[in-house]
Amino acid sequence: MVTVFHKFGKPWTHSARVLTPRTRAMLLRFPGLGGGLVWNRPSGVIVDENGERVTLETPDVTRRIQWALLAMGAAAAIAIAFNARRRRPRGLAAALRRLPRALRA
Amino acid sequence: MDDDAARTSGQSAAAAGGRAADVMLRLIEAADASKVYAGPIQHGETLLIPAAEVLAVAGFGIGAGTGSGPDSSGRPRAGGGGGGGGGGRTLARGVAVIVSSPDGVRVEPVVDVTKIALAALTAAGFVWAAWRGASRGMRLFGRG
Numbered sequence: 001m002v003t004v005f006h007k008f009g010k011p012w013t014h015s016a017r018v019l020t021p022r023t024r025a026m027l028l029r030f031p032g033l034g035g036g037l038v039w040n041r042p043s044g045v046i047v048d049e050n051g052e053r054v055t056l057e058t059p060d061v062t063r064r065i066q067w068a069l070l071a072m073g074a075a076a077a078i079a080i081a082f083n084a085r086r087r088r089p090r091g092l093a094a095a096l097r098r099l100p101r102a103l104r105a
Numbered sequence: 106m107d108d109d110a111a112r113t114s115g116q117s118a119a120a121a122g123g124r125a126a127d128v129m130l131r132l133i134e135a136a137d138a139s140k141v142y143a144g145p146i147q148h149g150e151t152l153l154i155p156a157a158e159v160l161a162v163a164g165f166g167i168g169a170g171t172g173s174g175p176d177s178s179g180r181p182r183a184g185g186g187g188g189g190g191g192g193g194r195t196l197a198r199g200v201a202v203i204v205s206s207p208d209g210v211r212v213e214p215v216v217d218v219t220k221i222a223l224a225a226l227t228a229a230g231f232v233w234a235a236w237r238g239a240s241r242g243m244r245l246f247g248r249g
Contacts, residue, residue: 005136007138008138009139015207017210021138021142022138023138023141025136027136034128034165034167034191035129035132035163035165035191035193036129036132036162038133038136038159038160038161038162039158039160040140040161042157042158042201045154045203056210056212057212059212060158060214061214061215061216062200062214062217065216066224069224069225070227070231073228073231074228074231076231076232077235078235080232081238083239084238
C-alpha cells in the first residue's frame with residue numbers, strides 16, 4: 001500500500017567532482033481503487049571529490065517554517081482554551097447567574 | 106446478440122483498462138529522480154542544479170456490464186457497455202538549489218514566502234478562534 005524508496009539520478013561531473021542527486025519517493029496505492037499518489041522530494045546530493053565522498057542534505061526550509069508556525073498557533077490556541085477553562089466557575093448555578101448579563105452583551 | 110453485447114462491453118473495458126494502465130505508468134514515472142532535479146545550469150565557473158518536490162495524484166475507475174430483457178414489443182434484447190474515467194494532478198515546488206563552484210559545493214534553500222505567510226495566517230486564525238471562543242465562554246459562564 002505504501003512504498004518508500006530512494007532513487008539516484010544521473011551523476012554530473014563538474015571541475016573534478018561528481019555530483020549524484022538522491023531522492024526519496026513515497027508511492028501510495030489505494031487497495032481496491034484505481035490510482036494513487038507519488039510524493040517525490042530531494043533528499044540530498046552525494047559529492048565525490050579527490051576520493052572523498054560527502055553527502056549534502058537538501059533541507060526543505062519552507063516546510064519546516066510552515067510546520068513550526070502551525071505548531072505554535074495550535075499550542076497557543078490550546079493554551080488559551082485551557083486557561084479560559086481553568087478560570088471559569090463551574091456548575092449550573094454559576095452559569096445561570098451569568099446568563100442575563102451575557103445575553104445583554 | 107448476447108455474444109455481441111459481451112464483446113462490446115469487453116472491448117470497452119479493455120480500452121478503459123489500457124488507459125488506466127497508462128495513467129498508472131505516468132504516475133510511477135513521477136517517482137523518477139529526473140522529475141525532482143532539473144538539468145544543470147552552467148553559469149561561468151558555477152554549476153547550478155535546481156531541486157523541486159513533486160507530488161502527483163491520480164485516480165480512475167472502470168466498469169463494464171451486460172444486460173438482457175424484453176423490449177416494448179416483447180422481443181428479447183441484450184446490450185452491454187463499459188467505460189472509465191479519471192483524473193489527476195501534479196504539483197511541484199522548488200526546494201533548494203545545489204551550487205557547485207570552484208570553492209566547493211553548497212545547498213541554497215528556496216524559501217517560499219507566500220506559503221509561509223499563508224501558514225502564519227492560519228496559525229493566527231487558530232489563536233483568534235481560541236481567544237474568541239474563550240472570551241464568549243467567559244461572558245456566558247465566567248467572570249467576564
